[in-house]
Amino acid sequence: MQSQAPDPLDLKLLQALQLDGRAPFNRIAHALGVSDQTVARRYRRLRTTVQLRVLGITDESRLGRSTWLLRLRCTPDAAEQLAGALARRPDTSYVSVISGGTEVMCAMKPRTRQARDELLLDRLQRTPRVISVSAHCLLHHFYGGPVGWLSKINALSPGERTALSPPPTEPAPTPVVLEDADEALLAILSRDGRAPLTELQASTGLPESAVKRRLDRLRSTGILYLDVQFDHEHLGNDVVAMLWLTVAPAALADVGHALATHPEVRFAAATTGQANIVAATLHADAGGLYTYLSNKIGALDGVHSIETALTVREVKQLTYEPGR
Numbered sequence: 001m002q003s004q005a006p007d008p009l010d011l012k013l014l015q016a017l018q019l020d021g022r023a024p025f026n027r028i029a030h031a032l033g034v035s036d037q038t039v040a041r042r043y044r045r046l047r048t049t050v051q052l053r054v055l056g057i058t059d060e061s062r063l064g065r066s067t068w069l070l071r072l073r074c075t076p077d078a079a080e081q082l083a084g085a086l087a088r089r090p091d092t093s094y095v096s097v098i099s100g101g102t103e104v105m106c107a108m109k110p111r112t113r114q115a116r117d118e119l120l121l122d123r124l125q126r127t128p129r130v131i132s133v134s135a136h137c138l139l140h141h142f143y144g145g146p147v148g149w150l151s152k153i154n155a156l157s158p159g160e161r162t163a164l165s166p167p168p169t170e171p172a173p174t175p176v177v178l179e180d181a182d183e184a185l186l187a188i189l190s191r192d193g194r195a196p197l198t199e200l201q202a203s204t205g206l207p208e209s210a211v212k213r214r215l216d217r218l219r220s221t222g223i224l225y226l227d228v229q230f231d232h233e234h235l236g237n238d239v240v241a242m243l244w245l246t247v248a249p250a251a252l253a254d255v256g257h258a259l260a261t262h263p264e265v266r267f268a269a270a271t272t273g274q275a276n277i278v279a280a281t282l283h284a285d286a287g288g289l290y291t292y293l294s295n296k297i298g299a300l301d302g303v304h305s306i307e308t309a310l311t312v313r314e315v316k317q318l319t320y321e322p323g324r
Contacts, residue, residue, distance in 0.1 A: 004049055005234060009034070011155035013042050014052070014228065018150035020166045021054040021193045021226025031163040046230075053229040055318045056189025059145065060109050062223045064175025068108045068116065069136045069271060069278060070124075076101045078129035080315075087316035091115065094280075095316040098242060098309045105242065105309075106316075108135075134273070142256035142268040142277075146225040149266035149282065153235075172221035181206060185214060186224065191319065193226045229317045237282035239289050240311040243297070244275035251302020252276060258300055264292050275307060 006014065009032070016028050025039040032039070046052040060067055074082055079097045083104045087095040095106040110116035124133050146169075156164070178186070181204045188195050188203050200211045218224035232240060247255045252270060259268040259279055267280040283289040289308075297306060 005236075006046070006050060008155065009038075010042055010046060011153055011235075012160065013039060013046065014050075014230065015150050015153055015155045016160075016164045017052075017054055017226075018148045018228045019156075019161065019164045021056075021228065023164060023166075028164065031160050050230045050234040051321075053319065054193040055191070055227055055229055056186060056193040057145075057225055057227045057318060058109075058186055058190075059222055059225060062172065062174050062176050062221070063178065065109065065111065067138045068110070068120075069138060070104075070106050070108055070120075071134045071136070072104045072124065073099075073102060073131045073133075074104060075129040075131070079104055082127065082130065083313075083315040084322075087320040089119075093316060093318055094314075095320075096240075096242075096314050097312045099312075100310075101312055103309065136271040136273045136278070138269045138271050138278075140256070140270040142270070143260035143265055144267035144269065144280075146222070146227075148227055150228055150230075152263050167220065169220055169222040172223065176221070176223055178223075182214060182218060185211070185218065189224065227318055229319065232282055236284055239283040239285055240314065241281045241283065241289055242309045242311065243279045243281060244273075244307040245277040245279065245297070245303055246275050246305045247277050248302040248304065249276075251300075255300050255302055262292075262296055264288075264296075275305075 012032055013028065016023060016031070025043070026036045029036045029039045043052070070086075072082060079101050083095050083097050083106075086092050086104065086106050091109050091111060093107045093109070095104065097103070098105050108116070108119070110119070120133065120135050124130060184203045185200055188200060197208050197211055197215075200215065201208045204211060206214075215224075245255065256268055256270060256277055259265050259277070262281075264281045264283060265279055266282055267278075269278055270276060271278050281289070281292065283292060289310075293306065293308065297303060
């Protein structure tokens with residue numbers, strides 16, 4: 001069971017959950033032409049075999065906040081401990097040990113400027129065996145966030161995608177100020193994006209109808225989106241790479257949009273720093289990475305240079321589960 005690769009129905013379910021992480025099993029079952037029990041059974045199995053998790057994610061840009069990408073070079077004996085400490089923080093995601101174990105990378109979503117400065121200017125600067133710290137503000141997302149990599153696996157037919165896609169979002173004026181009840185909802189959904197309304201009601205003390213209205217508003221305005229966490233190697237991707245591209249300013253948008261269309265790319269964004277585009281990519285093996293760099297990246301006009309680092313271990317994706 002543990003080593004069983006996902007079959008076509010599993011892949012359809014994974015992509016369906018990427019489209020709408022809170023879609024009821026009966027709706028998914030109807031679209032896929034199977035029984036409710038089959039979908040529920042497959043979902044439970046995928047939670048074990050590929051560590052499937054559906055999680056509620058807050059779009060920080062809607063709240064007037066920025067996302068930062070941190071690169072911390074350290075001595076090899078410190079990487080795992082440093083990565084674990086960062087992973088336990090509630091304001092981090094995608095914590096990885098890269099570059100042969102001499103560098104830790106993570107995304108940071110500080111709620112306040114004070115929290116950002118406390119980590120960057122104080123705590124990390126005083127951490128033993130950290131050789132250097134670089135912080136890069138993400139300026140524009142080309143791919144990632146609400147549109148996850150599972151959207152690219154083409155498991156669903158066009159008709160199935162249409163049946164399972166949620167209504168389009170209507171972005172609210174930014175920045176949005178959340179109420180305490182919204183914060184309570186988001187806190188639970190960040191741990192379980194499919195938490196039932198009864199659990200969400202208990203966390204807020206509001207009537208179920210009020211909870212549903214708040215949840216619908218958070219989703220329809222794009223403040224909340226559902227993302228899927230899973231182990232990539234079970235889908236045939238043994239090589240996870242980080243790419244830092246230095247691109248001519250006039251070509252920045254074109255290169256970013258081109259990256260977004262590549263099946264290998266699970267995330268791409270414009271960023272501050274000498275390398276002005278960062279991308280995370282998935283490949284079957286090292287040869288696949290070489291082919292991607294030489295054939296696809298090499299064909300993009302305006303790319304002056306590229307730095308590549310392989311991920312040794314993903315310590316945290318969207319949520320931290322020690323021992324994964």
